[in-house]
Amino acid sequence: xxxKYSKWIWGIPLWILAIAFLAPFAWMLSTSLxxxxxxxxxxxxxxxxxxxxxxxxxxxxxxxxVLPAFGRSVFVAVLRVAGELLTAxxxxxxxxxxxxxxxxxxxxxxxxxxxxxxxxxxVPRFIYFQKxxxxxxxxxLILPGMFTVLGTFLMRQFFISQPAEFAExxxxxxxxEWQVFSRIYLPLARPVMSALGILAFVWSWNDYETPLxxxxxxxxxxxxxxxxxxxxEQGQIAPGLTMAASVISIVPVLIVFVVLQRRFIAAMTHTxxx
Amino acid sequence: xxxxxxxxxxxKARTEQGSGIRPSGWVGFxxxxxxxxxxxxxTLIPLVSVVLLAFTDWNLVSGLxxxxxxxxxxxxxxxxxxxxxxxxxxxxxxxxxxxxxTVVLGLGLGIxxxxxxxxxxxxRAIFFLPYIVNVVAVGMTWLMLMNPKAxxxxxxxxxxGIQPGWFASSHWALPALIVMAVWSGVxxxxxxxxxxxxxxxxxxxxxxxxxxxxxxxxxxVITWPSLLxxxxxxxxxxxxxxxxxxxxxxxxxxxxPGDATTTISYYMYQTGFQFYRFGYxxxxxxxxxxxxxxxxxxxxxxxxxxxxxx
Numbered sequence: 029x030x031x032k033y034s035k036w037i038w039g040i041p042l043w044i045l046a047i048a049f050l051a052p053f054a055w056m057l058s059t060s061l062x063x064x065x066x067x068x069x070x071x072x073x074x075x076x077x078x079x080x081x082x083x084x085x086x087x088x089x090x091x092x093x094v095l096p097a098f099g100r101s102v103f104v105a106v107l108r109v110a111g112e113l114l115t116a117x118x119x120x121x122x123x124x125x126x127x128x129x130x131x132x133x134x135x136x137x138x139x140x141x142x143x144x145x146x147x148x149x150x151v152p153r154f155i156y157f158q159k160x161x162x163x164x165x166x167x168x169l170i171l172p173g174m175f176t177v178l179g180t181f182l183m184r185q186f187f188i189s190q191p192a193e194f195a196e197x198x199x200x201x202x203x204x205e206w207q208v209f210s211r212i213y214l215p216l217a218r219p220v221m222s223a224l225g226i227l228a229f230v231w232s233w234n235d236y237e238t239p240l241x242x243x244x245x246x247x248x249x250x251x252x253x254x255x256x257x258x259x260x261e262q263g264q265i266a267p268g269l270t271m272a273a274s275v276i277s278i279v280p281v282l283i284v285f286v287v288l289q290r291r292f293i294a295a296m297t298h299t300x301x302x
Numbered sequence: 303x304x305x306x307x308x309x310x311x312x313x314k315a316r317t318e319q320g321s322g323i324r325p326s327g328w329v330g331f332x333x334x335x336x337x338x339x340x341x342x343x344x345t346l347i348p349l350v351s352v353v354l355l356a357f358t359d360w361n362l363v364s365g366l367x368x369x370x371x372x373x374x375x376x377x378x379x380x381x382x383x384x385x386x387x388x389x390x391x392x393x394x395x396x397x398x399x400x401x402x403x404t405v406v407l408g409l410g411l412g413i414x415x416x417x418x419x420x421x422x423x424x425x426r427a428i429f430f431l432p433y434i435v436n437v438v439a440v441g442m443t444w445l446m447l448m449n450p451k452a453x454x455x456x457x458x459x460x461x462x463g464i465q466p467g468w469f470a471s472s473h474w475a476l477p478a479l480i481v482m483a484v485w486s487g488v489x490x491x492x493x494x495x496x497x498x499x500x501x502x503x504x505x506x507x508x509x510x511x512x513x514x515x516x517x518x519x520x521x522x523v524i525t526w527p528s529l530l531x532x533x534x535x536x537x538x539x540x541x542x543x544x545x546x547x548x549x550x551x552x553x554x555x556x557x558x559p560g561d562a563t564t565t566i567s568y569y570m571y572q573t574g575f576q577f578y579r580f581g582y583x584x585x586x587x588x589x590x591x592x593x594x595x596x597x598x599x600x601x602x603x604x605x606x607x608x609x610x611x612x
Contacts (some may be wrong), residue, residue: 039420049485053431055454068452076316114335122333134338141345144596145546148587151574152348152355155362157439175340197365205329234436236549241575252438256553260463267446274439281434289427296490297497 044228050235052199060084060136060271096247097254104169104250105232111174112228113221120183121209125195137183142177149240157242168242169250173232187213191299223295226288230281251277344508355584362578364596369487369581375488386586388561389569390593396476397544397597400483407484408491409529416499417490426496429489437549444482444555445469450586472562475555477561482550487543491536498532545594566590 054074059067060083061076087094122128123135153172157163162171194212204209236252243249247256256275258270285292309558356376360369380386415426430438447453447467456465466474506524515523548567551557557564564572570590574583 033422038414038417042414042425043421046425049432049489050428051445051454052440052443052485053435054449059446067446070452070457072454072457115340119334119337122330126330126333128327128330131496134334138341141341141349143542143595144345144349145542145591147546147548147570148591149351150347151314151347151580151583152589155573155580156348156351166426171340172344175337175344177341180337188524205333209333215443223545224367224567230434234434236437236553240552241571252436254439255436255442258403265442265446270442274442277408277439278435281436285431285434289423293426293430293493296493 053093056271058272059267060275062268064268067171069139080268083268084276087272087276089292092257092269094257094276096253097249098276100166101233101251102172104166105229107170108173108232109225109228111170112176112179113225115175116179116183117214117217117221118209119180120185121187121213123180123184125185125190126205127191138180139179144183146237154241163242164244164248166182166243166248167251169232169235169238172231173228176228179228180225182215183220184215204279219238219291223291224286226284226292227295229284231272233281237266309440326612330574352584353580353588355424356588357585358581360579360581362580372581373492376582377589378587379582380558380585383565384568385561386566389564389566392476392563393545393565393567395542396480396547400480400487400544401537401540403484404487404491404540405478405533407488408536409495409533411488411492412495412499426493430493431489432486435486438553440482441550441553448478458603470559472559475562477549477558478551479555483547491540494532494536495529498529502528509523515590534545534602541601542599544593545590545597 037302050059055072058074058076061081062073063076063078063080064077086092092262123131123138144278153168154163157168162168184289190213195208198208198212208235234252235250239250243253246254247258255270255273258273260266305538310600355369357371359372359375360368365426379446411429412591415422415429418427447455450456450465450467453468459465468478468479469476495597502525507520510520510524534584545565546567548571551565552571555563557568567590570583570586573579573586
């Protein structure tokens, strides 16, 4: 049973399935380097002939360059992640390690809002941001993302598992509440913060629905929206350019995933289950 | 712990002996305030407005002054709206097919990926990849792959003599969306199952091995019961996610052809952002939310009932 070949009995079918799963990505990459006339050739040609490197230079530097959108996506993601980490660690810490009137009721309210579907909020947010003058600005994407219930919940779960003795000792030495939080508990929270940071980055980077509703000026498109620039009015897609832009949009998430794979998966499973 | 305290004035909170949690009065509020103010501004106020808007008749063009309270008219109209019921029906089909498929395939994959395998870490990453790639890149790719004339999928299927029109056909558009949803969700499910399997009780398996239990008996008696909470969790989150499925539809089919893929969240989007009937769209959103909540609770209870009978 446990011979050295037995793992191939499961391994081979799983690898075949994995290759089928990867096929759309392989097709994306292949098409990103093809001339449009070759994109739909029958039978499919996996190795482009000739390699159309121009697709990438057009997408990066041409009239419809995705670079500005790339920059906007970075800007939005950085502010969202930084803001979320700051507000969520503070609130999560207070919910876990401080006691004040109405704390538990407030936390229950937090949990209740966590099950509200984002789409339900799209209509009022649209109107609301118009009134605030934030509609069609990047702030409409950034601000709501800086204050999240899920992040607070995650951080609370972490801080609640931490020993109280550290705080007692620090208070005896005359530390105030902010110092107890920022010098003692915050450094301990680094792994959870990086997990939350990774998730917040990926959510922000991939968000399509919010900008679809709240951004109308193509000059303010974030990366996912800008991928639709390569579709003309008749709905005809320019295959090479669209796929080149798609490949570029995937790269940052792929880097985060490959470099931080362990943390990433820990983050996914922990937000998943607990 | 009764160390020297700086208990803020005005709190009656008790010192919680030994828990290390001290009454902190307004200091605690200060810590929560930045997050709380944001949640109030960007989540709670919009939420209250959507409930209020659901009882009004308002199209955007008439400005805020054009809002008129119309009681339960929107809800009466929803009950009589064939478009709404059509969208609900499609959503139920979409959820009822895509969620069990994703969970069952995810379970199988999770169990398989828990064994010793050649290149296991890479395999896990490959199945997870579709889940983390943005919906536009994925959608555009599938749109081209499922091109009825020249897409790769039909080039392969042609060998078997099948030529579905996919997104161009009112019969095949919904199945095409389901295929994509399953493809992108299976890796996530398998990962969650994988982490649950690694917590599975090892001694029980050893005991079962000593008793000479078959692989199927071990699965039925040990693995499955220990995975039940995970399954419930995945069902609930996937039902909520699938009933909101919107990005791919907005991107690829725009609800079509005809209304073949106008699920409830797309119907709400159309009503609000294409026809500017914000009051009616809010009412649809509210009704759907309550519906999904009920559906979720039913799933929850049904699974728990079964767990208790075992």
